Amino acid sequence: MLAxxxxxGSGSRLWPVSREAMPKPFMKVGGDRSLLQRxxxxxKAVGAGSCLVVTNAEYVFKTMEEFAALDSAARIDCQMLxxxxxxxxxxxxxxxxxxxxxxxxADEPALVMPADHLIQDELRFAEVxxxxxxxxxxxxxxxxxxxxxMPETGFGYIECAAxxxxxxxxxxxxxxxxPSLDRATEYVAAGSYLWNSGIFCFTAxxxxxxxxxxEPEVLDAARAAVQRGSVPALEPRRLQLDxxxxxxxxxxSIDYAVMERESNVVVLAGDFGxxxxxxxxxxxxxxxxxxxxxxxxxxxxxxxxxxVHAQSDDRLIAAVGLKDVVIVDTPDAVLxxxxxxxxxxxxxxxxxxxxxxDTQKLHRTVARPWG
Amino acid sequence: MLAxxxxxGSGSRLWPVSREAMPKPFMKVGGDRSLLQRxxxxxKAVGAGSCLVVTNAEYVFKTMEEFAALDSAARIDCQMLxxxxxxxxxxxxxxxxxxxxxxxxADEPALVMPADHLIQDELRFAEVxxxxxxxxxxxxxxxxxxxxxMPETGFGYIECAAxxxxxxxxxxxxxxxxPSLDRATEYVAAGSYLWNSGIFCFTAxxxxxxxxxxEPEVLDAARAAVQRGSVPALEPRRLQLDxxxxxxxxxxSIDYAVMERESNVVVLAGDFGxxxxxxxxxxxxxxxxxxxxxxxxxxxxxxxxxxVHAQSDDRLIAAVGLKDVVIVDTPDAVLxxxxxxxxxxxxxxxxxxxxxxDTQKLHRTVARPWG
Numbered sequence: 001m002l003a004x005x006x007x008x009g010s011g012s013r014l015w016p017v018s019r020e021a022m023p024k025p026f027m028k029v030g031g032d033r034s035l036l037q038r039x040x041x042x043x044k045a046v047g048a049g050s051c052l053v054v055t056n057a058e059y060v061f062k063t064m065e066e067f068a069a070l071d072s073a074a075r076i077d078c079q080m081l082x083x084x085x086x087x088x089x090x091x092x093x094x095x096x097x098x099x100x101x102x103x104x105x106a107d108e109p110a111l112v113m114p115a116d117h118l119i120q121d122e123l124r125f126a127e128v129x130x131x132x133x134x135x136x137x138x139x140x141x142x143x144x145x146x147x148x149x150m151p152e153t154g155f156g157y158i159e160c161a162a163x164x165x166x167x168x169x170x171x172x173x174x175x176x177x178x179p180s181l182d183r184a185t186e187y188v189a190a191g192s193y194l195w196n197s198g199i200f201c202f203t204a205x206x207x208x209x210x211x212x213x214x215e216p217e218v219l220d221a222a223r224a225a226v227q228r229g230s231v232p233a234l235e236p237r238r239l240q241l242d243x244x245x246x247x248x249x250x251x252x253s254i255d256y257a258v259m260e261r262e263s264n265v266v267v268l269a270g271d272f273g274x275x276x277x278x279x280x281x282x283x284x285x286x287x288x289x290x291x292x293x294x295x296x297x298x299x300x301x302x303x304x305x306x307x308v309h310a311q312s313d314d315r316l317i318a319a320v321g322l323k324d325v326v327i328v329d330t331p332d333a334v335l336x337x338x339x340x341x342x343x344x345x346x347x348x349x350x351x352x353x354x355x356x357x358d359t360q361k362l363h364r365t366v367a368r369p370w371g
Numbered sequence: 372m373l374a375x376x377x378x379x380g381s382g383s384r385l386w387p388v389s390r391e392a393m394p395k396p397f398m399k400v401g402g403d404r405s406l407l408q409r410x411x412x413x414x415k416a417v418g419a420g421s422c423l424v425v426t427n428a429e430y431v432f433k434t435m436e437e438f439a440a441l442d443s444a445a446r447i448d449c450q451m452l453x454x455x456x457x458x459x460x461x462x463x464x465x466x467x468x469x470x471x472x473x474x475x476x477a478d479e480p481a482l483v484m485p486a487d488h489l490i491q492d493e494l495r496f497a498e499v500x501x502x503x504x505x506x507x508x509x510x511x512x513x514x515x516x517x518x519x520x521m522p523e524t525g526f527g528y529i530e531c532a533a534x535x536x537x538x539x540x541x542x543x544x545x546x547x548x549x550p551s552l553d554r555a556t557e558y559v560a561a562g563s564y565l566w567n568s569g570i571f572c573f574t575a576x577x578x579x580x581x582x583x584x585x586e587p588e589v590l591d592a593a594r595a596a597v598q599r600g601s602v603p604a605l606e607p608r609r610l611q612l613d614x615x616x617x618x619x620x621x622x623x624s625i626d627y628a629v630m631e632r633e634s635n636v637v638v639l640a641g642d643f644g645x646x647x648x649x650x651x652x653x654x655x656x657x658x659x660x661x662x663x664x665x666x667x668x669x670x671x672x673x674x675x676x677x678x679v680h681a682q683s684d685d686r687l688i689a690a691v692g693l694k695d696v697v698i699v700d701t702p703d704a705v706l707x708x709x710x711x712x713x714x715x716x717x718x719x720x721x722x723x724x725x726x727x728x729d730t731q732k733l734h735r736t737v738a739r740p741w742g
Contacts, residue, residue, distance in 0.1 A: 015689075316703065334698075336689070338692030
């Protein structure tokens, strides 16, 4: 088994912590290790001997630090494939598969994981992935479908002939990308839809063959970007994709490029406690609760609070008489949000951008006295 | 008319803004001027030719700055009486009256005002104070009673034979200091109680005579503290009370020392929009509201909020989906509080002290990056 970790985008749903300067994979969520580190450990736990991290060139040093910070027993051999520009998941996966093919790993099953998800039941995950590996070796493209718990509009949905149970695989009837709330509500009620987790398993050969048939432009650009890519003299494990070649790749997702068009796709039940940590509410769920259902990190004092999540970076948060509120304090901004409206944080970030706020850089403010 | 401004204590009800390093009189509340400056302007508006500020020696320069910052038209002649140690209102008022007596102002009515209150209707205030001045000149001690709007437990209550209407004065049946909630609820229902505003009018002669009869120890200590006090060579308008003498004064309030025991006391209706700004809820009421009833100052973005007060010193506050919440951001602490529980902030500060937090000094934190 090989692991391909997609360590991408800044995302605005976890603002003010997640920004371009501090994207979500580097966040710690209810633990000492970042989401990226935990993804690397998960790769090792499912038996991957090495991992290939696909990330933006801008994050190369931060990513190396994250891997270096793992203690030796936990460390996993790591290659990096650096994107000079973001082009969505299809070109990223295509480039990774080209590289694996070049390295003689065309027929090993590759587990593709976003770097910013969490899995609660690692043992179950290993079982399901092992089965996925067998299917991938037999030429299948395997998806992991998650039974929806709410009409989430941020995910892709997979309609199945029947919802897979245990380790059985099911074929896919249809894909739906990010539906409206009404549609999502229908899908949840129907009982025949799963969320697309964005975790996949296939061999490089299978994927490159599928790309050749469905999106040859993506494949051509990825192949050229790898071939013309540069490897730093002292860093043989790091390949920087060629900008002019990679830029030619259409900006499309792997779902759109391949999954929706390919008959060779099967779905397994992702019954391993998956979360994409897509909101502060989801972050809060990863922390240990007190008797009032509150979760905190950093210097926090709660009085008469219920179901409050408060996390402080540096300063004191004091909260009084609140219910269902998320408080996130950073050096230059504080977010106070109804826990059940935390998906609106994205809109706030858009509004801040519109107003000309610099929402992305991390300001190291020197606090001013009053006056 | 003379004005005596009592510019005291740090108070913890408006933490994290109000602290020892930044007591409430220096706070700006919904305007450009501090509460102390507004009190000085009010003294001038009621016809006081000069004012005597009684304050802790620690705040001498900050106080001078506040007066100097008033533009020349608004400026009022100001003397300062500096307490080396806080001894509650009776010794402070006693010392002020001794000084006024020494300066030949024994028979001028003195308007005594805490420096951290607000008055909405300044014109009505001037009318009521003018009437109080006449009563004070005739030897009365005048209180200003406020019709209670809620069972506030932080105030003293005045029971009257009848609630005064217009400019009529009423005698006092009884004083009650800070009652229990049950008692306060009874008083509000009874309709014969007023809040004691802590604003008074009397002549120095009347007050010193009353102190001589009821609390001679207070008077003796105050007299000795003034007589042995020191005046800086270049600052003839500033008298520092003698520590060893002033320390001898019992720590008691003017209500307890004089008002409750003196038959010479009358109460006027303080129907001039008084607020002691005793909680963040009260602060919020001084700001201009938007359509959703929200009030803000500083860099604030509200989304789907109702009745929220958010004030930022330096950083961005983003609030989403909140109702009836107060958010106060300072360089080293952020308070998020249910608007109707803002009186509990005091308990939070006590709890922080118990935990060994330095709640009083203002930290000029240099923000740390993540990692």
